[in-house]
Amino acid sequence: MRVSVAILLGSLLLAASSVALPSESVDSATLVDTAFSSTAGHSNAEKGNKGGSKLSCKVFPGDREWPSDKLFEKLGKQSAGGIVKPDPLAKPCYTGSAFDAAKCGSVSENWADPYLHSGHPSSIMSPLYSGLSCIPTDDPSSGTCSLGGYPVYVLNALNAKDVQLAVKFAREHNIRLVIKNTGHDFSGKSSGAGSLSVRTHAMKSVEFIKKYKKHGWNGSAFKVGAGVQVLELYQAAAGQGLVVVGGEAESVGFTGGYMQGGGHSPISGLLGMAADHILSLEVVLASGQIVTASTTSYPDLFYAIRGGGGSTFGIVTSATVKAFPDFPCTKSSFTFTSSARDLANLNTLENSDFWTVFEEYLKHMKAHTDVGAYAYLSVIPMGPNPNQLTFGMQSFFAPKKTAEQTIAMLQPVFDKAAEVNITIDNLDTQYHPSFFPAWRAGFPKERIGGWNSQPASRMFPKRLWKDSSSISALFKAIREVISVPGGMLIGLQLQAPLQDRKVTNAVNPAFRENVLHAITFTGWPAELRDLKAIKDYQREFSEVTMKKWRDLAPESGAYLNEADINEPNWQQSFYGGGKRYQKLLKIKKKYDPRGIFYAETTVGSEEWTTDEDRIGRLCPVSKKGGKA
Ligand SMILES: Cc1cc2nc3c(=O)[nH]c(=O)nc-3n(C[C@H](O)[C@H](O)[C@H](O)COP(=O)(O)OP(=O)(O)OC[C@H]3O[C@@H](n4cnc5c(N)ncnc54)[C@H](O)[C@@H]3O)c2cc1C
Missing domain, CATH: 3.30.465.10 (Uridine Diphospho-n-acetylenolpyruvylglucosamine Reductase; domain 3)
Structure with a gap:
């Protein structure tokens, strides 16, 4: 969810396009019986895994057991959607046979467009997790483009039978399997080195x-x-x-x-x-x-x-x-920035007027969500002076509320802004009699694909809005964490009550108490490609910076889809920990005892490891902590 105020202002809003939805044939029979001819390597690959839950390293390209191109091609022919061996998206930017200046220009220009990546067989929107192995560049000889953490082959599934074929092939050959739908995952979980990817993008029914x-x-x-x-x-x-x-x-x-x-x-x-x-x-x-x-x-x-x-x-x-x-909805967007007084004294006042208005907004967050409202907001350093801050309300979204009711919720913030001579800019409030046009107006297409930042997040629960001292502590922690060079906040303000008490599912229980799902980022120089050096930024961020947010609500958690890949104790943060996690682990082992499905921080993934850079062979963790 990387945004700029250009996006918040809706400048990239696309017209709704009509999407053809071709039908998909789903074979709901049991396992498809496919006969793959065995190579000498094939039987070796199976050896480590046959008949039980004993885990072994996945076969990797270059191994004797790695299936031949012919076998992959045969798999492709058996499937309805076929198989490809894709180059990384930015390969035309690099010296070599694939170099193509025009294609490179187009990839570079559109890199932030999510549809560029969802439309490519293997590209993902967080290229850090493919080892920064092929980033767009205007200097073809500036480095190399390699496969890194991208899959070797991609099976384009058109139906469930194709998916079955891919699973069976990966299992028989003991190779890593990844699943890519759109590639949005913040932690690159739809990619993996030395893998066969099953791509579900075309299953559009x-x-x-x-x-x-x-x-x-x-x-x-x-x-x-x-x-x-x-x-x-x-x-x-x-x-x-x-x-x-x-x-x-x-x-x-x-x-x-x-x-x-x-x-x-x-x-x-x-x-x-x-x-x-x-x-x-x-x-x-x-x-x-x-x-x-x-x-x-x-x-x-x-x-x-x-x-x-x-x-x-x-x-x-x-x-x-x-x-x-359907029901009516109102959306409201606006921005404000550091006051003239803040700007004149950036080194001494530290944006005190700006923060006064932000704190006022923070105070009202629970009241907004108590009546079902949602907001997608940001605090971003922006302007000629890097210390200038801008608050962007991309969308304050109020289902079943009129424009007047919505403005009434925001009015105390507007009043506080007036008190400290901060102007509310770009105010745009729209009532729509149904959800779809309100959503369309409120949520323009987002920009993605950055390679020099990494997110982390925390869900702040209702109890932090209990009294003025708990709100102050929350305000202080938010301000501290984002008041570092390049620091920023993306806030998703929402409650998510369970409507039907009979429903039981594995949703992170922290969502049921949430008021603010706060995301922040650490960043490093865009030209840095040394994954070890990047780790230093990540370590400090996860262990020191984010501790301030974790300590505020240790019983809460973080949203597994929009989180820190290095989150300490992720079993608790993402899944609720304790008995809840143990229950999920038991189900994982029952249905996938051999670890066919893996991605970092998923249930059961603590039993597996790749290399430090996340682009090596996938192996079970040994009792001593390294590769078994
Ligand atoms: C711009 C942006 C906006 C977002 N907005 C929201 C939002 O409003 N609300 C929200 O909750 N989250 C949001 N997210 C987070 C989003 O939910 C996650 O990125 C999610 O992982 C995307 O799922 P995907 O299938 O589209 O992506 P992918 O990256 O393709 O897949 C994500 C994960 O799911 C696995 N997977 C994919 N398909 C299947 C399948 N059929 N069966 C089993 N596993 C599968 C993949 O292997 C991977 O581990 C947003 C993310 C971005 C980048």
Whole structure:
């Protein structure tokens, strides 16, 4: 969620495009029986893993056991979508046979566009986790472009059968398998070195079910293919006069990492998390078998996938989700910046007028979310003086509220700004009689793809708004953490109450208490490529800086989809720790005893390791902590 105020002001708002949704054929039979011819290496690869839960290192390119190109091609021919061996997206920028100045120019110009990466077989939006192995450059001889942490082969799945083929191939050859939907993951979890990637992007079916009378629901629903993005689902729902709980960003995939991580939404205040509304799932298991998971079939798997994280328990090929009658919404956006007095005294006053207004806003956050409002805001250093701060309210989103009611919620902040001579700029408040146009107006396409920063986050719970001293402590911690060179805040202000008490799922319990999901970043010079040097920035950030936020609410957590990959005690922060984590681990081991599905910080991933730079072979962790 990297934004600039240019984005906050909506300058990149795209016109809604109509998206064709080709139908997808899903084979819901059991495991497809495919015969792969065995090589000498193949049987060796199987040896370490046969028949049980004993883990062994994954076979890596260059190993004798690594499947031949012919075998990969054969796999491609058996699938409906085919297989490719993609170059990294920015390869045309580098000296060599692929050099192409025009293509490089286009890649560089559009690098921040999420659709460039979701439309490429292997590119991801956080290239740090591919080892910075091929970053766009205007100097072709400035370095090299290598595969780094990108997959070697990508199977373009068109249906569940293709997904089964990929899982079975990875299992038989003991090679690492990764799953890519859109590539949005903040921690690069849809990529992996020396892997076969199964890409779900083309599984675009959206089926409308007018009356769904099962699993405790009596209403409409949509059966959503694995590759459907938020905009496509919202459009389908709006076409029926309905609303589905999805993300704020149009390009995020619904069924993959988003929903499986829990999935917060501009309408979470009314309806909770996306995962709360899933009725059933079609899932390809590590065995290659396809199953339907719901409250009545594979209920443990159904529990775990809804909030327990992507790339862990199986590959979801479709999700059936509740749809609700439409409702009106108001969105409001505005900005303010350091006062003239702040600017004249930047070294002594430290933006005190700016912070006075921010603190006033902070005081009201719980009251806003108590009535179902959501906000997506930022505090960013911006302007000719690097110490000048700008507050950007990309969208204050108030479902079922009029424009007048919305402005009334914001008025105390506007009054405080007037008191300290800060002007509220770019105020744009719009009431819409239905969700879709309000969401469209409130959430322009975002910019992504930065390679010299890393996020971390914390969910600040309701109890921190108990009295003025707890609010002051929160204010102080936020101000301290972002008042460093280049520091910034992205705030997602939301409550996500569970609407239906009968629903139980693996959503991080911290969401149920949340008022502010605060994200901040550490950064380093853009030209730095030395991953070891970058680690020093990351270590200080995770261990020292972020401790200030963790200490404020140690019982809370962080959102696994928008978090620090180096989060200490991530089992507690991302999954609730203790018995909750143990339950998820048990389900992981039941359905994936051999670790077919892996990504860093996913349930069970503590049993695996790559190299320090995250681009080496994947191996089980030895008892001593290194590779087994
Ligand atoms: C610009 C931007 C805006 C965002 N807005 C929101 C928001 O409003 N609300 C919110 O909650 N989050 C938001 N996020 C975070 C988002 O939820 C995560 O990045 C999420 O991982 C994206 O899922 P994806 O499937 O689209 O991405 P991918 O990167 O393709 O996949 C993410 C993870 O899920 C796995 N995966 C993908 N498909 C499947 C599948 N079918 N079965 C099993 N595993 C799968 C991948 O292997 C990977 O581990 C945003 C992120 C960005 C970059």
